[in-house]
Each structure stands twice: as C-alpha cells, then as structure tokens.
Amino acid sequence: MLSRVAESLYWFSRYLRRAENTARLLGVNSQLQLDLPRSVRFAWQPLLDTLGAAAAFRELHKDAATVVAENDVVRFLLLDERNPSSMLSSLKSARDGLRSIRDVLPPELWERVNGMFLWVSENGERTLARRYRMDLINRVVDDSLTVSGMLITNVSHDIGFQFLRLGTALEQADMTTRLIDAGGSGLIRPRAAEELDAYQAMQWMSVLRSLAAYQMYRRHVRQRVSPTQALQFLLQNAEFPRSVRYCLVSVQNTLTHMPARSALDDALRGTLALASEADTRALVESGPRALMDRIQIGLGELHEAIGEAYFRAT
Amino acid sequence: MKWEGYRSSTYDELIRSDGQPWPAARKLVDYLASLSDRDLAERQLAADLAARVMGITFTVYSEGRNVDRTLPFDVIPRVIARSEWRRTEAGLRQRVHALNLFIGDIYGEQKIIKDRVFPRSLLKDSVNFRPQCVGVKPPLGVWAHICGSDLVRDGDGTLYALEDNLRIPSGVSYMIQNRAVAKRVFPELFETTAILPVDDYPAQLYDTLAALSPRPGEPPVIALLTPGIYNSAYFEHCYLAQSMGIELVEGSDLFVDDDDCCYMRTVHGPQRVDVIYRRVDDLFLDPECFNPDSTLGVRGLVRAWRAGKVALANAPGAGVADDKVVFAFVPKMIKYYLGEEAILPNVPSYLCATKRDRDYVLANIGQLVVKPANESGGYGMLIGPRANKRQHEQFRKLIAANPRNYMAQPTLALSTAPILTERGPSARHLDLRPFVLSRGDIYVTTGGLTRVAMTKGSLVVNSSQGGGAKDTWIVDLEDEG
Numbered sequence: 001m002l003s004r005v006a007e008s009l010y011w012f013s014r015y016l017r018r019a020e021n022t023a024r025l026l027g028v029n030s031q032l033q034l035d036l037p038r039s040v041r042f043a044w045q046p047l048l049d050t051l052g053a054a055a056a057f058r059e060l061h062k063d064a065a066t067v068v069a070e071n072d073v074v075r076f077l078l079l080d081e082r083n084p085s086s087m088l089s090s091l092k093s094a095r096d097g098l099r100s101i102r103d104v105l106p107p108e109l110w111e112r113v114n115g116m117f118l119w120v121s122e123n124g125e126r127t128l129a130r131r132y133r134m135d136l137i138n139r140v141v142d143d144s145l146t147v148s149g150m151l152i153t154n155v156s157h158d159i160g161f162q163f164l165r166l167g168t169a170l171e172q173a174d175m176t177t178r179l180i181d182a183g184g185s186g187l188i189r190p191r192a193a194e195e196l197d198a199y200q201a202m203q204w205m206s207v208l209r210s211l212a213a214y215q216m217y218r219r220h221v222r223q224r225v226s227p228t229q230a231l232q233f234l235l236q237n238a239e240f241p242r243s244v245r246y247c248l249v250s251v252q253n254t255l256t257h258m259p260a261r262s263a264l265d266d267a268l269r270g271t272l273a274l275a276s277e278a279d280t281r282a283l284v285e286s287g288p289r290a291l292m293d294r295i296q297i298g299l300g301e302l303h304e305a306i307g308e309a310y311f312r313a314t
Numbered sequence: 315m316k317w318e319g320y321r322s323s324t325y326d327e328l329i330r331s332d333g334q335p336w337p338a339a340r341k342l343v344d345y346l347a348s349l350s351d352r353d354l355a356e357r358q359l360a361a362d363l364a365a366r367v368m369g370i371t372f373t374v375y376s377e378g379r380n381v382d383r384t385l386p387f388d389v390i391p392r393v394i395a396r397s398e399w400r401r402t403e404a405g406l407r408q409r410v411h412a413l414n415l416f417i418g419d420i421y422g423e424q425k426i427i428k429d430r431v432f433p434r435s436l437l438k439d440s441v442n443f444r445p446q447c448v449g450v451k452p453p454l455g456v457w458a459h460i461c462g463s464d465l466v467r468d469g470d471g472t473l474y475a476l477e478d479n480l481r482i483p484s485g486v487s488y489m490i491q492n493r494a495v496a497k498r499v500f501p502e503l504f505e506t507t508a509i510l511p512v513d514d515y516p517a518q519l520y521d522t523l524a525a526l527s528p529r530p531g532e533p534p535v536i537a538l539l540t541p542g543i544y545n546s547a548y549f550e551h552c553y554l555a556q557s558m559g560i561e562l563v564e565g566s567d568l569f570v571d572d573d574d575c576c577y578m579r580t581v582h583g584p585q586r587v588d589v590i591y592r593r594v595d596d597l598f599l600d601p602e603c604f605n606p607d608s609t610l611g612v613r614g615l616v617r618a619w620r621a622g623k624v625a626l627a628n629a630p631g632a633g634v635a636d637d638k639v640v641f642a643f644v645p646k647m648i649k650y651y652l653g654e655e656a657i658l659p660n661v662p663s664y665l666c667a668t669k670r671d672r673d674y675v676l677a678n679i680g681q682l683v684v685k686p687a688n689e690s691g692g693y694g695m696l697i698g699p700r701a702n703k704r705q706h707e708q709f710r711k712l713i714a715a716n717p718r719n720y721m722a723q724p725t726l727a728l729s730t731a732p733i734l735t736e737r738g739p740s741a742r743h744l745d746l747r748p749f750v751l752s753r754g755d756i757y758v759t760t761g762g763l764t765r766v767a768m769t770k771g772s773l774v775v776n777s778s779q780g781g782g783a784k785d786t787w788i789v790d791l792e793d794e795g
Contacts (some may be wrong), residue, residue, distance in 0.1 A: 003579040004567050100543050103552040103562055159581060259582050310581040 006163045007311040008101045013151075013167030015094035016113075020144035021175045021210075022051065022087045026077055027137040028210040030130065032202070033070075040199060044073040050182040056083055071128075078136070079124045087140060088124060091117045104160060109150050116143040165254045166306060173247035174299050176211060177292040180234050180244075183207040183227070184288040204230040211242045231288060232280040244295065248272040251302070261309035264302070271298030315346045315354055315738060322741040324469040324727040327392050338395035338789040341507050345500075346390065351738070357499045358389050358734055364495045385488055386782030388733040389499055392744065392764045396510065396790040402465070402473060402748075403758045405658030408648055410461050410750045413478060413635045415651040417457040420634055421447045431650050432643055436667065439718040440637055441688050442481075444596060446603050447631035450620055453526045454753060458635070459627040460519070460591075461750040462486070465762075466661070469727035474661040475644070476745065480628060480636035482593050486515060486749045487550040488783050489763040496785035508793035510760045512786075515749070516557040518757045519591075523560075525753045526625035527588040535585060537561040537578065539568070539592040541610045551593055565594070570614030574621040589625045590615075596630050603630075638721050639665055639687045662724060666717040675713065675722040679706045682722040684713070697773060699725050728773055731784065733766060743767045745775050746786065761786035 025047065033042045045068050048054040057076050061068070078087045095117045102110050120140065127136035148168075155161055183204050205225050208214040213234065220237065221229050237243040241250075251268055274295050283291060320329060328339040335343035346354070365384045394402075419426050420443070426432045437443055462483025464476040493512050497504055520536070527534035540551040542564050555562035563578060568587065570576050577584035592599060598608040603616035618624045634640065642663040645656040664671040664682070675682060684696040696709045713720045732739035748762030764784040765775035775781040 001581050002561060002563060002567050003581055004564065006581045103556050163581075313579070313581075313583055 001159045003311045003313065005101050005104060006160060007307070008097045009104075009160050009163040010167040010306070010311075012094050012097045012101070013164040014171040015090045015097065016144055016147060017168050017171040018085065018175070019087050019090035019094065020141055021172070022077060022085070022090065023137045023140040023144075024212065025050070025179070025210045026074060026087075027134060027141070028206050030074070030133055030137075031209075032206040035202075036199075040195070044068050044070055046182055046185060047073060047077065049185075050178045051077060051085060052178075053077060053083055053085060074133070075128055079120075079128065088117075088120055091120060091140070106150065106154055109147060109154075112143060112147050112150070116140065116147075159258065162254050162257050163310075166251060169247040169250040169254070170299060170303060170306075172242050173244050173251075174296060176234055176242055176244050176247070177295050177299075179207050179210055180231060180288050181292040183230065184284070200227060201225050208234070213240060213242060216240050227284045228281050231283060235278060235280065236276055244275045245272070248275060258310070261305070264305045264309050267298070267302045267305040271295060271302060274298060315349055315351060315734075317343065317347055317739065320732060320739045320741070322730045324743075325467055325471050325729040326741060327394075327467075327729055327731040327744070328390075329732070336393070336395070338787075338791055339393040342391065342393055342503065342787075345503055346739075354389070354734060361387055361389050361495050361499045364498050365491070385777055386768050387492060387495060388742075388766060388768075388782055388784050389496070390732050390734055390739070391496060391500075391785040391787045392731045392746075392766075393787045393789055394761060396788050396792075398473075399761070399788045401657065405475075405656070406463060406748055406750050406758050407756045408652065408654060408657055409463065409475065409478070409644060410458065410752055410756060412644065412648040412651050413461070413480065414456050414458055414752055416647045417480075417629075417632055417635050418455055419651075421450060421457075421631060426647070426650055429650070431646055436639060436718070437634075440634055440640070442596070442631075442633035442637055444604075444631035444634070446616060447629070450629075450631075452619075452629045453528070453622075453625055456752045457629040457632040459522055459526070459629075459752050461752070462747050462762075463750065465658070465746045465748065466726055467729035469729070471729075473658065474726070475658045476661050477638060477641055478636060478644070479747075481633040482595065482628070483747070483749065484547040484550055484593075485747055485763040485765075485777075486759070487553040489749070489759065489761070489786070490515060491553075492763075492783055492785040507787075508790040510788045510790060512760050515759055516554060518751055519554070520558045520560070522751045522753045522757070523558075523589045523591055523625075523627055526627060528622055528625060529588055534588040535561075535578075536589045536591065537563045537568070537587050539563055539565065539590050539594055539612075541565075541594050541598070545593070547593065554591075560591075563590075565608075565610050565612050568612040568615070570612060570618045574614070574618050574623045576612065576615060576618045576624040587624060589627065591627050596633060599626075599630060637687050638663075638685050639667065639718065642721065661726065664722045666713050666720040666722070671722075672713065672717055675720075676710055679709060679722075681725060683725050684709050684720055684722045687719050687721060697725065700773075725773075731764075731766065733768065733782075733784075740770065742770065743773050743775065744784070761788045 029047060036042055048057050048068070053076065060082060061072055076083050076086065080086045081089055083089060095113050098105070098110055098113055124136060127133065151164055201224070204227055205214060208217050208225065208230055211234065217225070217230065217233050221233060223229060233240065234243055236245045238245060240246055248268065248271060252272065255264060274291065278291055317329070322329065328343060329335055365387055416426065420437065427434050427437065458480040460483060462479040462485065465473055466476045467473050490513055523536050524534045538551055538555040538560055540548060540562060542548070551562060561578065567579055568576055569579065576587045576590070578587050594610050597604045599611040600613060600615040601608045601611060602613045616630060619626050619630065642660065642665055645660055648654055648656045664675050666672045666675055675684065680698045682698045684698065686694045696705060698706065728743040728745065730741035730743050733742045744764055744766040746762050746764055749759045751757040764786045765781050766784055767773060767775045768780060768782045
C-alpha cells in the first residue's frame with residue numbers, strides 16, 4: 001500500500017471521528033444547559049478550551065465580552081471554516097482526503113461523505129438556532145456512524161483498513177482525554193459553593209453522554225455517577241470502545257497486523273501505562289489536567305511515530 | 315421515433331441520402347422507429363442517470379466546488395460495418411507501426427533525414443523533439459505504446475486520418491463506459507444484433523505495459539502516474555488503474571534512488587516499480603531533465619528510464635510525431651519504412667513552412683482550417699468559413715510571423731449521425747478516436763470513442779468545448795444470418 005494512500009486513510013478516519021465527537025459534545029452541552037436552574041451559570045468558554053479552539057476564537061472575537069456568547073461559540077465550533085477543527089472543517093478535510101483515494105474505497109462511501117458535507121455547508125447556518133440544532137447534530141452523528149459501519153462491514157480488513165483503525169483509535173483517545181479534563185475543570189459554576197457537589201455529578205453525566213457512555217457506565221458500574229467512578233470508566237475501562245485504555249489497546253492489536261516498528265511499540269507502551277496505572281481517586285483530588293496533558297503528549301508522539309514508520313519512511 | 319423528417323447536409327453514418335438506413339444500421343433504425351418518443355426520452359434519462367451513478371465524469375477547471383461534470387451522452391449509437399472496420403483497422407496498424415519506426419529513427423540514426431524524405435529544418439523547430447532522448451533504445455523499439463488517432467469522414471464517405479495523439483491520448487474509459495450504459499439502455503438490441511465487444515481494452519493495455527518490464531520472469535510492478543485530482547482526465551486515471559489492478563500514483567509517491575531504480579513509497583518501505591503508464595506531460599515528468607519547477611513529476615525518472623531500469627509508456631519524446639506538421643509526412647513514412655501505400659489517407663495538408671503551400675493558404679484562408687502545430691483540445695485554431703475578415707487577417711499575420719508553427723487543411727464536410735433531441739432525431743457532426751496499442755504486435759480497439767458536437771452545425775467535438783459522446787458499434791452482418 002502506498003504511504004500517501006495509507007496516510008489519507010488514517011486522516012480520513014481521524015477527521016470523521018473528530019466531526020462526530022464535536023457534534024456530540026455540542027449536542028450534549030446544548031441539552032445540559034436547558035436543564036440547569038437560573039442560579040447556575042453555564043459557561044461556554046470551557047468548550048472552547050476542551051476543543052483547543054480558545055486562542056483562535058479570541059483572535060476572531062477580540063471585541064466580545066469576557067463572557068462568551070452561546071451563538072458565537074456554537075457557530076465557531078460547528079460551522080466556522082476559519083476554525084480548522086470545527087465540525088464543518090473536519091468534514092471538509094475528511095471529504096477532500098477521500099477524494100484522492102476514491103479508487104480504494106466503495107463508491108457509496110464517497111457519496112455519503114460528500115452528501116453530508118454538502119448538506120451541512122448548505123443548511124448549517126439555517127439549523128444552528130437552538131430549535132433545529134439537534135437536527136443538524138444528529139444528522140452528522142448518524143451519517144458518521146453509517147460511514148463507520150460501511151467501513152467495518154464492506155471494506156476488506158487489509159493493511160489499509162488497519163490505518164483507518166489507527167486513526168479512529170488515536171482520535172478517540174485524544175477526545176476522551178479532553179473530555180475528562182473538561183469534566184474535572186468545570187463547565188458549570190453554581191453561585192453558592194455548597195451546591196458544587198450536586199452539580200459536579202451532573203457535569204460528569206454530561207461528559208459520559210458526550211461520549212455515548214452513560215448507559216454503558218450504568219450497566220458496568222451499577223452506581224450513581226461519581227467523579228472517581230466516571231473518570232475511571234472513561235480512562236481505564238477495558239470494554240467500552242471510547243475509553244482511553246480501550247483505544248490504546250486497539251492500537252496495540254492493530255499494530256500486530258502491520259510491519260513491525262519498535263519505535264512505535266515504545267511510544268505506545270509508555271502512554272498505555274500512564275492511562276491504565278493511574279490512581280483515579282488521587283486524580284479526582286488533584287484534578288486530572290496534568291495527567292491528561294501527559295497522555296495527550298504521548299498520543300502526539302505516537303502519531304508522529306506512525307508517520308515516521310509508515311508515511312515518511314523513505 | 316419518426317425518421318421521416320431526418321435530413322443531413324452531408325454523409326450520414328446511419329441514414330443514406332435516399333432516406334434508407336445503411337445495412338449495418340438497419341436493425342437499429344427499425345428498432346428506434348418502433349419506440350415511442352416518450353419511451354426513447356425515458357431511455358435517454360436512464361442513460362444520463364446511469365452515467366451519474368457510475369461516476370462517469372470529467373473535470374472542468376475553475377468551476378469552484380462543482381469539479382466533476384458528466385460527459386453528455388447521446389443514446390443513439392454510431393454504427394460501422396465490420397467489413398469496413400477491417401480495412402480501417404489495417405490502416406491504423408500500418409500507420410502506428412510507421413510512426414513508431416519514425417520516432418525510433420529520429421532519436422537514432424535519422425536515416426529518413428539523411429535520405430531527404432523528411433526535412434531536418436522541421437525537426438529543428440519541433441517543440442516536441444527532446445534532445446534528451448537521442449540514443450535511447452526503449453524496450454521492443456516502441457515509443458508510442460498507446461496512440462489515439464482521430465478519424466473523420468468527408469461528405470463523399472472517405473475516411474481520413476485527421477491527427478495522431480502520441481503523447482497522452484485520453485477518452486478510452488468513456489468508450490468502455492458508453493458501452494456499459496448502452497447495454498443497460500438497449501439490452502434487446504444486444505441480443506439480436508452481432509455487436510462486437512469493447513471491454514477487452516484494460517486487459518490488452520495491461521499486457522502492453524507488462525511486456526515492457528525490465529525484469530522479465532518476475533511479476534511486474536506497474537503504476538499509473540496521474541497529475542492528481544484536478545486533472546481533467548482524473549476519472550479515467552482512476553478507472554484504468556482500478557480495472558487493471560495497478561497502483562494509481564502521484565509524483566510524490568515515487569522516487570529514483572542512487573541505483574537509478576524507481577521506487578514507490580509504501581507502508582512496507584520502498585517497492586521497486588518496473589513500468590509506469592504516465593499520464594503526465596513530458597515537460598512535467600522530471601524536474602532534473604525538463605521543467606525544473608514541476609512538482610507533478612519525479613526527479614531522476616528520465617535517468618532511470620535511460621538506464622533501462624524503468625519503462626515509461628509512452629516514452630518521453632514520442633510526441634515528436636504528434637505534431638500537425640509532421641503529420642503531413644505520415645504517408646511518406648509509410649512508404650519509406652514499410653514500402654506500402656497508406657491504407658488510410660491523410661486529410662490533405664498545406665504546410666506553411668514551404669512557400670508554395672504558404673502562398674496557397676494565405677490566398678485561400680477563408681476556405682481552410684488553420685491549426686497551430688502543437689495545440690490539442692481544439693485550442694488556437696481558425697475555421698476559415700466560420701470566421702470574419704478581421705480574424706482571417708489576424709491569422710495571416712500569425713502565419714507570416716511563424717510559418718513552421720502553422721498548417722492548414724480544407725474544411726471537410728464532416729459526416730453526421732442523428733442525436734436524440736426534443737424534436738426527434740437531428741444530425742450532428744462527429745469524429746472517431748480509435749486507440750492503438752503497440753508492443754510486439756499491434757492491437758486496435760473495436761471501434762473507438764465517437765465524439766459528437768452537441769450543438770447544431772458545430773464542427774468542434776472536444777469535450778472541453780461542449781462535445782459529447784456516443785457508443786460505437788462494429789456490427790458483423792455475416793454473423794447475423
């Protein structure tokens with residue numbers, strides 16, 4: 001398989017998953033905001049931080065008040081093409097990447113991705129208002145999952161498929177660490193300090209929902225949502241496909257189907273140990289940010305190592 | 315469909331001047347007559363839909379987001395009797411054989427120049443002559459492995475060669491896809507008429523390429539080199555690579571190492587490439603050898619080719635014979651190299667480089683088609699009878715300034731065939747591009763791509779200028795009984 005094609009497959013699955021996760025995150029938080037009493041302030045700023053878009057947003061909204069407005073944030077994260085990681089930008093990148101490798105994937109895949117991109121770019125603005133927002137979000141989530149289903153079901157699980165798996169796993173692990181960080185830092189700011197505990201549980205519930213993990217959490221943990229348990233589930237659960245550990249183990253399994261590269265195994269082993277050996281109780285006490293940062297750096301190194309090993313080897 | 319009102323101003327491919335169909339077209343014409351207008355319109359719609367679903371597109375530059383367009387397809391096929399086709403096929407073999415001998419001679423001993431059959435001065439000014447290719451002996455002695463020759467029929471029914479595309483001829487994928495669409499639309503006719511198949515082409519092309527491998531005995535690694543998704547023929551590149559099961563590569567996927575071998579960058583590490591079907595123009599092929607700014611090509615590729623470590627199809631420099639001035643010498647080449655008379659006549663040509671011809675062209679510019687020597691796609695030409703006095707004058711000046719770069723041909727009354735319009739069948743001008751593959755032997759496609767001017771009266775059939783396509787049937791009357 002050509003390195004260029006492999007790299008395009010890898011990025012295609014990353015962008016597809018990124019678009020889906022971004023849509024999901026915005027959807028859950030739009031819902032959460034509706035549930036909160038007036039005494040509790042919902043801050044949109046942490047969403048920008050979670051998705052690493054705060055600096056770009058500030059650049060474009062210099063005159064805005066310190067408290068960022070819902071509409072500005074939602075538009076920026078979903079539809080703004082000036083934000084390279086917005087949902088629409090991710091869809092566009094996925095589509096453009098797919099264009100040059102159309103010959104290796106079934107044609108209906110291209111039609112679905114192209115159709116989704118065209119629909120969002122034509123109807124996005126119209127469906128941004130709260131009343132229609134869930135239609136927009138659900139459509140992107142559903143279409144992304146349809147495409148994932150086509151890939152798993154209709155595409156040969158050859159070497160190219162392994163790159164799709166790698167892209168999906170790395171993107172998901174990255175997004176999950178971002179959300180764990182957000183769960184620990186606080187989207188919700190009650191005015192009275194004594195209400196913090198109650199709303200913290202609510203906040204973790206929304207994080208779980210953003211990762212489609214709420215029901216799986218309940219089945220697995222059989223307790224009401226607590227910060228320690230939620231954090232442990234998202235970081236270390238061996239069976240939930242969006243947990244950090246699951247994603248990294250998936251990378252490990254995928255690598256056994258590919259030409260061996262020892263530098264990759266080293267990068268992976270360290271990051272996997274960080275995630276699976278962490279003391280979650282202590283993490284809740286100290287806040288998960290420092291560890292999530294380290295894991296994200298590890299994922300970045302893994303991404304680089306994949307590039308060195310397979311895309312830029314010659 | 316009613317044929318009663320159908321008229322053509324010239325030779326028609328389906329209907330004779332007495333209103334009766336040609337024998338090979340009789341079944342088709344009768345069948346079409348039995349269909350209602352509505353039925354036919356539905357079939358045209360089905361054909362358009364099939365083309366879109368199958369993704370038959372070509373790319374139009376600078377149309378913003380809508381990069382892919384479908385090639386207009388007319389459902390009424392163009393029919394040629396097999397008996398006539400045999401002769402055309404023989405003419406094409408002869409022609410392409412002589413052209414390959416000519417290219418080899420020009421980059422070798424230049425006997426044809428020494429024997430004063432071909433003037434040296436024409437070579438000196440040829441923009442497609444590549445000094446870098448002098449002395450190279452490509453495998454099997456073939457330079458133009460894939461040739462697309464354009465044939466046109468004049469009002470008296472004579473089939474002429476109009477030009478030979480020896481650089482990177484395109485359109486063959488439309489020939490194959492047009493047949494697939496026609497089979498969906500007229501399955502009944504394929505049962506009752508002996509229409510020869512066309513879908514052998516990818517296998518034949520694969521064999522042609524595989525025969526060039528510098529490592530015979532080992533399974534050859536073959537790649538199609540494309541300029542990328544913005545090229546107008548990208549659909550064809552994808553289609554051919556897929557149907558031959560070879561890699562579709564871009565310049566950045568390849569590199570030439572110190573051992574002068576060409577490699578693909580793969581996830582398993584470098585993999586040696588034996589044969590490259592390149593769809594990138596000579597000048598962009600290798601920044602080390604040609605245009606230093608090219609990002610489409612591969613540095614060192616010509617070096618690897620000269621060293622015999624990789625085969626290129628078509629060979630660099632093959633375009634020296636793809637020149638409308640050199641074209642005029644093809645009958646002489648056939649005589650010189652093969653000792654035969656040309657089976658397919660050339661469209662008569664006047665070379666502005668010679669005084670006698672130039673005087674004739676300047677005096678008769680209103681009746682002639684004037685073409686620059688090295689343009690393709692119908693760009694930069696003058697159709698005398700359709701142009702005004704100011705344009706005539708402008709071309710007189712262009713010719714005087716650079717006579718070598720221009721040639722002229724009489725304006726042919728290009729033959730027509732009916733296309734389906736809202737008001738029934740209507741005559742449109744067309745040409746035919748068969749594809750010829752050269753290796754040890756020579757293969758000619760069964761028929762070729764029929765290109766049709768969709769605008770009434772227009773003589774320009776190029777897809778980049780609004781032309782469309784038809785399926786081309788070679789019908790064997792002896793096989794029908």
